[in-house]
Amino acid sequence: xxxxxxxxxxxxxxxxxxxxxRLLSEAGLRVRRAACVTADDVREAAAGATAAIVQWAPVTAxxxxxxxxxxFVSRLGIGYDMIDVDAAAARGVAVANxxxxxxxxxxxxxxxxxxxxxxxxxxYDRAVHAGTWAPIESYRAACRPSDATVAVVGxxxxxxxxAAMAAACGFRxxxxxxxxxxxxIAALGARAVPLDEALTTGxxxxxxxxxxxxxxxxxxxxxxxxxxxxxVLVNTCRGELVDEDALADALRDGVIAGAGLDVFRRxxxxxxxxxRSLPNVLLTPHAAWYSPTALxxxxxxxxxxxxxxxxxxxxxxxxxxxxxxxxxxxxxxxxPSTS
Numbered sequence: 001x002x003x004x005x006x007x008x009x010x011x012x013x014x015x016x017x018x019x020x021x022r023l024l025s026e027a028g029l030r031v032r033r034a035a036c037v038t039a040d041d042v043r044e045a046a047a048g049a050t051a052a053i054v055q056w057a058p059v060t061a062x063x064x065x066x067x068x069x070x071x072f073v074s075r076l077g078i079g080y081d082m083i084d085v086d087a088a089a090a091r092g093v094a095v096a097n098x099x100x101x102x103x104x105x106x107x108x109x110x111x112x113x114x115x116x117x118x119x120x121x122x123x124y125d126r127a128v129h130a131g132t133w134a135p136i137e138s139y140r141a142a143c144r145p146s147d148a149t150v151a152v153v154g155x156x157x158x159x160x161x162x163a164a165m166a167a168a169c170g171f172r173x174x175x176x177x178x179x180x181x182x183x184x185i186a187a188l189g190a191r192a193v194p195l196d197e198a199l200t201t202g203x204x205x206x207x208x209x210x211x212x213x214x215x216x217x218x219x220x221x222x223x224x225x226x227x228x229x230x231x232v233l234v235n236t237c238r239g240e241l242v243d244e245d246a247l248a249d250a251l252r253d254g255v256i257a258g259a260g261l262d263v264f265r266r267x268x269x270x271x272x273x274x275x276r277s278l279p280n281v282l283l284t285p286h287a288a289w290y291s292p293t294a295l296x297x298x299x300x301x302x303x304x305x306x307x308x309x310x311x312x313x314x315x316x317x318x319x320x321x322x323x324x325x326x327x328x329x330x331x332x333x334x335x336p337s338t339s
Contacts, residue, residue, distance in 0.1 A: 004029050005050035007306055010036040010057040012076060014295060020053065020303045027307045039063050046070065051306045053299075054083065061087035072309045074098070074302045077289075078158075079238055080319060081211040089320040096305050096317045099157060101297040102289040107161035109288035110236045113260030114150060114166065114204050116282060117232045118143050141230070141257065143203070145170035151202025152190065153218075154237070155180040159208030163190045174198055199223055204232045211238035221246035224255055232258040236288040239264040248274040251281060262288045 007029050009020055016033075024031040034045035036057035043066040046052050050069055052059070055076040061084050064070065073083055075097045085095045116122050120139025127138035150166040152159050155177035167173045167189030174197070175190040182192035199205060205227065209215045219233065220243040227233070233256060235242055244265050250256050258280040264273075267286055275281050305315045 005310055006030045006032060006048050007051045007053065007310075008046040008049040009033045009053045010042050010045055010055070010059075012053075012055045012299070014055070014076070014299060016299065019296075020299050023300070023303045023307065027311070029307070029310065043067070051310060053302055053306060056082055059083040059088070064088055064091050064093060072096070072306060074306045074309075076298055076302045078102070079211055081238065081240075085320040089322050092322055094309065094315070094318050094322050095320050096309070096315050097319055098298060098302045098305070099317050101301050102291070102294040103157045103161055105291050105294050106158045106236055106288040107165060109262065109284070110158070110162050110206055110208075110234060111165050111169070113234050113236070113262075113282060113284075114171075114206065114232075115169070117141075117204060117234075117258055117260060118145060118148060118171075122282060146172065148172065148203040149174060149201055151176070151193075151198040151205045152208060153177075153195065153198055153205065154208035155185060155188075155190075156208060158237075159206075160188055162206060162208065164188045171204075174201060196226065199226045200228070202231060203228065204234060206234040207237045207241050209237055209241060211240050216240050217243045219243065219247070221250070224250040227256050229254060230257050232256065232260065234260040236262040239267070244273070244275065248278065251275075251278050258282070260284075262286055 007024050009031065011034065021031050034041070036042045036045050039058045039060050039062060042057050042059060042063050046067050048069060049067060051072040051074065052070065053074045053076060059073055059082065064087055070093050073088065073093060073095045075083065075095070078097050078099050080095060080097045083095050088095050120142045123139040127134060132138060149172040152163045152173060152175040155163065155175050159177070163173050163175050173190035174193045175185045176193055176195045176198040185192040209218065218241050224246055247259060251259060260282040261275065262284045263286055269276065269283065275283065305317060309315050
């Protein structure tokens with residue numbers, strides 16, 4: 001009798017109550033937990049694996065070449081930029097993210113940052129704590145929502161939720177996403193616009209895109225220069241969507257008025273980062289995803305899609321197209337991806 005397929009959990013900083021091991025064992029699968037940091041770690045820990053559950057560990061083309069039996073990678077999270085999805089597809093390995101576990105959390109965190117800038121919550125709090133009672137002077141940029149435009153760049157699950165929530169608060173909303181029809185955007189209370197118009201008209205511009213070769217540094221010095229001097233950038237998605245050096249210069253020089261950031265090029269954000277010392281930046285520690293409910297849901301959902309894939313059931317969150325020619329296994333992964 002052949003051994004049951006092996007599933008390797010390469011890394012996780014979420015803590016664990018053993019839900020992954022329990023679910024996989026109940027499904028008749030073997031499981032191994034590791035603490036990988038480097039590609040070499042992954043090659044060693046995942047030897048012999050049929051599937052892997054990955055949080056931050058790199059899964060490169062070289063790693064995939066060293067793991068010929070690998071057929072499926074499940075990402076503990078929404079982004080998957082630590083996995084070479086094209087190389088995986090070429091080698092018959094399906095990659096899936098876990099897109100639905102924290103939609104409410106990230107959308108509400110984004111809206112909170114938007115409202116903090118629109119209504120000056122942090123500035124007012126700091127003023128009152130410092131003994132100042134000055135509703136006008138403490139934050140002259142406070143606005144009526146219906147007088148301001150929120151530009152949503154990326155209308156997947158989270159971006160769509162942010163657009164609807166912002167519209168419900170009374171903001172004018174424009175949205176850019178070349179993959180979403182204008183009528184679907186309109187149904188959420190937003191107006192579809194090109195990217196350059198989103199940047200130039202948004203009083204608050206919020207990013208909700210995957211990190212890819214095409215979107216890396218989407219917001220660079222040129223994009224920032226096209227924004228209004230009174231505008232604010234919000235990013236709760238991926239740090240590398242923004243050129244941080246250009247952003248720091250723009251914030252320091254008054255090119256834009258502020259930024260609300262939950263994600264960064266390097267995490268934790270280095271002590272030396274100029275973003276830490278700029279008064280017009282709100283910083284949170286990649287926490288937009290978090291709630292106790294999301295923390296419970298993420299490992300369960302990421303594990304369940306491994307079980308489903310290995311059982312031949314559809315996995316709607318697969319993000320790459322797999323060549324079905326590799327031993328026939330890829331056919332199970334050749335399903336439409338969802339954002």
